Amino acid sequence: MNGIEEKQSVRTMIKELIPFNWELLRHAGAEPIPYHLKKWWFCLGGTVMYLFIVQIITGIMLTFYYVPSPEFAYQSIEAITHEIRFGWFIRSLHKWSSNFMIIAVFLHMLRVYFTGAYRHPRQLNWMIGVLLLGVTLSFGFTGYSLVYEQLSFWGATVATNLAEAVPLVGPYIANFMRGGPEISPNTLTRFFILHIGLLPTIAFILVGLHIFLIRIHGIKELNFKNEVMPREKKYFKFWPDHITTEMLVGIVLMYILTICSLIFPLELGEIANPNKTPLHIKPEWYFYFNFRLLKLTSLKLSVVLTGMLAFVVFFWPFIESWLTKKYRFSDRVYTSLGVFGFLGFMILTVWESFSH
Numbered sequence: 001m002n003g004i005e006e007k008q009s010v011r012t013m014i015k016e017l018i019p020f021n022w023e024l025l026r027h028a029g030a031e032p033i034p035y036h037l038k039k040w041w042f043c044l045g046g047t048v049m050y051l052f053i054v055q056i057i058t059g060i061m062l063t064f065y066y067v068p069s070p071e072f073a074y075q076s077i078e079a080i081t082h083e084i085r086f087g088w089f090i091r092s093l094h095k096w097s098s099n100f101m102i103i104a105v106f107l108h109m110l111r112v113y114f115t116g117a118y119r120h121p122r123q124l125n126w127m128i129g130v131l132l133l134g135v136t137l138s139f140g141f142t143g144y145s146l147v148y149e150q151l152s153f154w155g156a157t158v159a160t161n162l163a164e165a166v167p168l169v170g171p172y173i174a175n176f177m178r179g180g181p182e183i184s185p186n187t188l189t190r191f192f193i194l195h196i197g198l199l200p201t202i203a204f205i206l207v208g209l210h211i212f213l214i215r216i217h218g219i220k221e222l223n224f225k226n227e228v229m230p231r232e233k234k235y236f237k238f239w240p241d242h243i244t245t246e247m248l249v250g251i252v253l254m255y256i257l258t259i260c261s262l263i264f265p266l267e268l269g270e271i272a273n274p275n276k277t278p279l280h281i282k283p284e285w286y287f288y289f290n291f292r293l294l295k296l297t298s299l300k301l302s303v304v305l306t307g308m309l310a311f312v313v314f315f316w317p318f319i320e321s322w323l324t325k326k327y328r329f330s331d332r333v334y335t336s337l338g339v340f341g342f343l344g345f346m347i348l349t350v351w352e353s354f355s356h
C-alpha cells in the first residue's frame with residue numbers, strides 16, 4: 001500500500017467509525033462573518049471564552065490539592081502557594097485570569113449595548129448574557145470564599161447577610177448558601193460544590209445556548225458612517241480568518257497573564273477567624289459598587305436597589321422597545337443612558353476603592 005492509499009483507507013475507516021457529515025462542519029466553518037469582527041474589541045465574547053478555558057484548566061489543577069474543609073482549606077492553599085511546584089504560578093494565573101474575565105465580560109456587554117446588538121431579534125441572547133454575567137460574578141464570589149482567609153470569610157458573611165435581606169425569598173437563599181442559619185463548615189462545602197460543579201455546568205449550558213443563538217441570528221451587521229471598515233470587504237471567513245484573530249488575541253493574553261502572575265503573584269492573608277471581625281472588610285473590586293451602595297443606604301434598600309437594577313438590565317431590550325413606542329426616544333437617549341449608567345457604576349467603584 002502506498003502513502004496515498006494508506007491515507008485514504010484511514011479516512012474511510014474514520015468515516016465508518018464516526019458516520020458524521022463532515023461537509024456540514026466545513027460549511028459551518030466557512031460562514032461569512034461581518035468584517036468589523038476583525039477588530040478585537042468587537043469580538044470580546046471570544047476573549048471571555050478564552051479566559052474561561054484558562055480558568056477551567058488552572059481550576060482543575062488547583063482542585064488536585066485544595067481541601068474544602070474549614071480545618072484544612074487555608075493550609076492547602078498555603079501548601080499550593082509555598083510548597084507545591086509551580087503552585088503559586090497556577091494560583092496566580094487562576095486569579096489574574098478571573099479578573100480579566102470579569103473585565104472582558106463587562107466590556108463585551110458594553111460593546112453589545114452601545115452597538116444596539118441586543119435589539120430584535122437578539123433580546124433572548126442579551127438575557128442569556130445577563131445570566132452569564134451573574135454566573136461569572138458568582139464564580140468570583142464563591143472562589144474568593146474558598147481561600148478561607150479573614151477577608152474572604154467576612155466577605156462571605158456580609159454577602160449572605162445581603163442575600164438574607166432580599167424580600168420574601170432572602171432567608172431561603174441565605175440558608176441555601178450557608179447550609180444552615182449561620183456560616184458553618186457546611187458553607188465552605190457548598191461554595192466549593194457551587195464553584196467547581198454547579199456554576200460550571202450552568203455556564204456550559206448558557207454558553208452553549210448563547211453560541212447557538214449567535215449562529216442562528218448571525219452577528220449583527222454594523223453600518224460605519226465614517227467608513228472605518230473597508231467598503232469592498234464586507235465579510236471574512238470564520239475559519240481560518242476569524243479563528244486566527246482569536247488565536248493571536250489568546251497568545252497576547254497568555255503573555256499578559258504570565259507577566260502579571262510573575263510580577264504580582266498572589267499573596268495569602270491571615271487565616272479566617274470567626275471570632276475576630278477585621279477592621280475593614282472589603283469584597284473583590286467587582287462588588288465595590290454594591291458595597292458602596294450598602295454604605296450609602298441601608299442593607300434592605302441596597303438589596304432592593306440592586307434587585308431593581310438587575311431586573312432593568314435583564315429585561316432591557318423589552319423595556320427599551322416599550323419606551324420607544326410610548327415616548328419615541330431616539331438612539332441618542334439610550335446611548336446617554338448607557339453612558340450615565342456606566343459612569344455611575346465607575347464612580348461608586350472608584351469611590352469604594354479609595355475608602356476604608
Ligand code: HEM
Nearest residue numbers: 042043044045046048049109117126129130132133219220
Ligand atoms: C461568559 C460570558 C460570555 C461569553 C463566553 C460570551 C460569548 C459571546 C461570543 C463569542 C459572541 C460572538 C461575538 C462577540 O464576540 O462579540 C457573543 C455575542 C453576543 N453576546 Fe455574549 N458572551 C458572554 C456574556 C455576555 C453578556 C454579559 C451579554 C450581555 C448582557 C452578552 C450578549 C451578547 C449578544 C447580544 C451577542 C450578539 C452580538 C451581535 O450579534 O453583534 N454576552 N457573546
